[in-house]
Structures are given as C-alpha cells and as structure tokens.
Amino acid sequence: MDGASLLERYLERCTGQDDLSTSPQLFTPMSPYDLDLPVQPTPDASFGSQFNQPRELPPDFSCVDLSFLPDISQDDKEQNPSEDGNEMQKELDGSESRNEDSGIFTEESGLSYPDATQPSSETSGVCPPLTPMTPMTPVTPASESSGIVPQLQNIVSTVNLACKLDLKNIALHARNAEYNPKRFAAVIMRIREPRTTALIFSSGKMVCTGAKSEEQSRLAARKYARVVQKLGFPAKFLDFKIQNMVGSCDVRFPIRLEGLVLTHQQFSSYEPELFPGLIYRMVKPRIVLLIFVSGKVVLTGAKERSEIYEAFENIYPILKGFKKAS
Amino acid sequence: MAAAAARASCPACGSSALVEDAHYAQQQLVCAACGCVLAEGLLTTTYAEEEHLREVAYSQSTGQKEQLSRCLQRGIRRVQDLCKVLQLPSVFEETAVSYFQRALQHPSFHLVSLEKKELLGGCCVFVTCRQHNWPLTMGTICSLLYAKKELFASVYLSVQKELELSVPALSLMDLVKTHLNSFRLFQCAADIPAPFVEDKEKMVARTMQIVELASETWLVTGRHPIPIVTAAAFLSWQSLQPAARLTCTFARFCKVAGVDLPPPAHLRLKELHEILLRMASQLTWLRVFKMDKKVAVKHIGDLLQHRIFLLKKSFCVEDAEEQRAGAQGEGSPPAAGGAPQEEVRPSEGKRQRDGERRPLLPPCLIKPKKRLRTAAPSASDLAITGDEPISDSEIEQYLRDQEEIQAFSKAKAWL
DSSP states (O other): OOHHHHHHHHHHHHTTTTTTTOGGGTOOOOOOHSSSSSTTTTTHHHHHSSSSSSSSSSSTSEEEEEETHHHHHEEEHHHHHHEEEEHHHHHHSSSSSSTHHHHHHHTOOOOOOOOTTTTTOOOOOOOOOGGOOOSSOOOOOOGOOOOOEEEEEEEEEEEEOOOOOOOOHHHHHHHHEEOTTTTTTEEEEETTTTTTTEEEETTTTEEEEEEEEEEEEEHHHHHHHHHEEEEEEEEEEEEEEEEEEEEEEEEOOOOOHHHHHHHTTTEEEEEEEETTSSSEEEEEEEEEEETTTTTTEEEEEEESSSHHHHHHHHHHHHHHHHHHHO | OOHHOOOOOTTTTTOOOEEEEEEEEEEEEEEEOOOOOOEEEEOOOOOHHHTTTTTOOOHHHHTHHHSSOHHHHHHHHHHHHHHHHHHHHHHHHHHHHHHHHHHHHHHHHHTTTTTHHHHHHHHHHHHHHHHHTTOOOOOHHHHHHTOHHHHHHHHHHHHHHHHHHHOOOOOOHHHHHHHHHTTOOSOOOSSSGGGGOOHHHHHHHHHHHHHHHHTTTSTTSSSOOOHHHHHHHHHHHHHHHHHHHTTTHHHHHHHHHHHOOTTHHHHHHHHHHHHHHHHHOOGGTTTTTTTOOHHHHTHHHHHHHHHHHHHHHHHSSSSSHHHHHHHTTTTTOOOOOOHHHHHEEEHHHHHTTTTTEEEEOOOOHHHHHOOOOOOOOHHHHHTTTTOOOOHHHHHTTOOEEEEEEHHHHHHHOOO
C-alpha cells in the first residue's frame, strides 16, 4: 500500500536523523506531504487503542488529540511542502540535528507538544510524535518497555437491583450482614468467595468492593443479588458498571520524589508534611498515581484495565530517567 | 458653598458668569470666564457624617463593602490578620485575599461550614507563601488557626485542585533558616547555661550541610521535614563544642532551645548517627579511635568536608537490584559503564568488601517491614468469567434459619 511505504520512508528518516548528510535524497521528494497523510491509512487501529475516544476516526481528526503534530490538514497541504522544503534544507545545512523529529515540522505552530498531554514524549527519545502512531514499529527500542505488569488490587463496581429493600429485614435474615442505621444508611454484606464486601442501600442500589478482577467483581455482585433474591425480594441485575480499578506495582529502584516534583510540577503534588508519597495526576489516561520513595507505585481511577497498564508504561520512562540522574 | 455662591463675581477675573458644575462627581462653583474654582463640596456619604466632620473611608463611601457579603468581609479580615501576624510582605496579602475571594465564590466552597471557611483563609495564605518560596509549614498555620491537621490537609488539597493552583515544593534550605530562627540559643539568657549558647551563622551553615547530607542519603524523601531539621540542628550544635555538649540529651537540648521535640526526631537522629558512623569509619585518621557515635559527632566538621569521598566509600552506588543482576551477568550497566562481562567480576569483588558497605537506599528498603503480600492471581482466579452458575447451597450458607432468627431477635431485644 502506498501509504505504508511512505510511512516506512518517514520512519527511516527519523531513525537516520543523525545521518542527514548521507541521505539527502530522502528529503527531496516532498510527496509525503502532498498526498494523503501518511497518518491516515495506518493508524486506525492504533489510534483507537491509544485514545479513549470515539472508535471510528473522522477523516479530519478533529476530535482526536493530535496537538503534538502540526497542522498537516487538507488546507495546509499546499503550504506545507514549500515550508517543509525550506525547513529540511535548513536541517541538512545546519549542524544541529535535534533529537526530536519536530525539527522537520517546526512551523508557525511552534512545536510545543503541550506537556500536559504528552508527558512521556520528552523522555521517550528520538521521534516522540511517532510513538502513538506506529505501535508495530516502535522507534524506541523494545527493551525499554518496562516488563513490569501492574497487579490489580481492588475493583469497585455498582449495580442496580431495581427494587426497594427492607434493610432491617435483610440484616435479620442474613448471617453475613451488618446494619447500623445510626452510623451508615446501608447494609454491609460480605461473602467469602470471591472475598468481597457490598454496600446495599434501601433504594436497591449496591456497591461491590474488594474483587481482584472485573470478572470476579461481576460474579460477586451476582452472588449478592442472589442472596437478596433468596431473602424474598424481586431483585434484578441491571446496569452493572465498574467504577474504579486500583493497581499496584514495584519498579524496584528508589525514586527522588523532590526531583520529580520539580520537573513535572503541573502534574505532581508532593507534600511530605501530609503524605509520604507523590500524587501524580496523569492527563492521558486520566489516572492518579501514588509514587513512593521505595519505588512502589499505586495506580487508581481507572475504568478499564488497559488504562492502568498504559499509565504505568507512561510513567516508567519518567521514573527510570530519575534513577539514572540520582 | 452657600457663602461663595452669594458672591456674584469671580475674585480672579471679576466676571459674574458663575456656573455650578460637577468635577468627577464633586460639586464645584466655577467661573465660566477664567475657570477659577470658587468653592467645592466635600465627598461624604451622609449628612450625619458631614455634620460631625468625620473622614469617611473610601471603601465605605463607594459601596464597595456593601457588595461583599459579611462572611467574605470577615474572611478577608482574617486573612489580612494572618499575614500581619506572620509578618509577610504586602504583596502576599493581596494575593492571598484574591485567592480567598476566588475560592469562596467557587461552588464547592460556597456552603462549607464556618470552621472550614476559616481554614480556607489559612490555606490561601499558605499557598501564597509557598508560591513565593516563603518557608511556611502547615504546622505553623494549623497552630495559628487552632485547626486540626487532617481538616486543614483536606481543605488544602481541595483548594489546590479546585483553583488549579500549582504549588512548588517546600524549599528545605529556607525551612532550615526559618526553623532555626525560633531556637533560643543564640543569645545569652538567664536560663541558658553559658556553654550552650552558639553563634547563629555557624550553626545555620552546619545544619544546612547536615540536612543536605541527609537528603543525599535518602533520609529526607517522603518524611516530614521538621524532625529532620531539629535532629540536624542538634547534631551541628553538639559538634561545634563537643566537649561541653556531648553529654546533653536531645530532649534537654530542645527544652533549653524552647522548641518542640517532635516524636519522629529521635528516629531521624538515630538514622543520622548511623550514616555518620559509616562515614567516620572510612576516615583514615579516625581509625585509631574506637568508633562510636560520640567520636563520629565530634568530627562532623571533617566528615562534612570530605563527604563526597566518604559517601562513595561507605555506600555502594548501585542499588541492591543491580548487584543481584550483575551476578547473573545481565542487566544494563550502571553509570560505571562497561559490558555485562566486566560487570560480573567487579560486582563479585565488591561483594567481598561489602561486609562494611551497604547500598545507598532509603531506610524503608533497607529494613523492609514484613507485610502480608497478596498472592498473584492463581490460575483458577484467572479462569473466572463472571457468568458462572451460582449454586443454591453456596447462597444458603449466608442465610439464617428460623431458630437462629428467633434467637437473634431475642438477643437484640436484650440489647
């Protein structure tokens, strides 16, 4: 496919960034920018997985977050080639071969991939804009992926039993229930397998916590619904939804939290007077990470497992960068 | 004005064309010919004030104060008082008041309790100080507001989030200077024995060096800063005149200095002693002495002077994990560089000398607390689909039978 070969050439150019002098001919055909974006055909799948946004991509990418890329839209096609031609000539002539591929793209849009959306792009190495586009041919070498998988520790889910419940009755007839209306307006019920706790409210809504996987959470919620059914209420199982997932892992080296809060100030909150860990609010995906000096990381706020894995893969290069510096 | 108006002519040019005009809402009697102002009115709000010739404040006359709710006014006054007590520059006061106004208008803070609103004022002052790198601790603000620390913490975090303020980290070095200001050891006083008095500059300089050393050896990250500064101050004070002061205990030192001794400070002191001992044992001219804490403290000056060298000798720079990896010849080489092959031999040689050295790691990694480690999900756990059939017997184990219900209700009736 033409799009793929254009993309490959583009990739080669990025990896051979330092050898500008040896391969000037790669730059002369301005065609990559004339034709349909190399962006378009390939990353349909990759964008879908990277961004938690509508799965089908509109051709103009207006709702996908491509703020790190310059405006290579249909309109700019004409102006781009000439400007890029100048830029690339400058690249060839100039001695400065900038680490980031942005050199070729720098135009009036001024390259600033907003730190807020791509915190890892600064550290990921040669061609940051490419990382989300081409997961199958990563520019950064594969050995840099962490090899550590966060383990899920807690899943919180809710379900609607769709019937009014008599909590006093439930507390009387069920062994595993506790109900103290003065303290809290719900029955606290526990089951042994999977080991979970549920809060059952009189409106029929229920919160299930403590499971270690999504399937376990669903099974546990169904068991609670069965208990309520057996107690004589017409309980149903509607709108089961995972509300929060918590994972944790260990990077196995100590981390200088004071340094991290200096370089990532917009995302980090480190108050040793209040809490020994650093609270990192990642924007994409929207996850809160608690980072401790021992190297243990807790990730929370996810609605899906992939968000936790993605957040950890984003934070690992940042933390690794700190290890070498200390 | 009435008297002047009775005059029909302007004293300057003599013309009789006098006009009553308003200049910026101030009534004036002006001569139309030459522009000379014959008389002008006073700016007052009420006839009563004018009568009593009392000066009316600008904020009262323009109705600015009436626009603000009483709660907001009270809060602003509180913030201003706090700034005055802490002797903050006036810029801080303006910033803090503006933050407070923004915060109070925010929906999440509009209806909180009065107690929280007061804390909100304290938070705004705290944030302002931190943004200007003025070392103010939460403990100080809490004691000024008579607030509970947990409540202050929650209000502070929500202020930070809602107003989207970026608060830089506390500067430890400034904190040292501020905290040492409250020590009463720098002037002779009746209740302070003569050998206890110390020169402020020397003590501040040495305390800062010890705090830096603590920071390099992972004693500061994640911990409350004040106990560390207190312990460092004690050590520096002892080392400046060891003969007289080595016998003084930490508690007595704090009492004499008029400073609180926070509970974690003892642990920090112990950790600092351990670091100093390790460094001292690497110092060749101290090897003749039998090494103990007192000797280490006595020679803190020397230890600080050669700290870079001593730290390198006392602690392995690589962390424990790479040591283990090095044995298997794998893993990326650390800053020392070299191929994995070379890695094996030096790390083995190092391990022989390692009896005296330990890796430079935070204390929580050196002495890990025994914790119930949750097992990795087993195979059967992973196979759960969530839609398995649920057996009746399993559910029935959670239900009470009749006798149990009766017994339970009887027991409850008793209670």
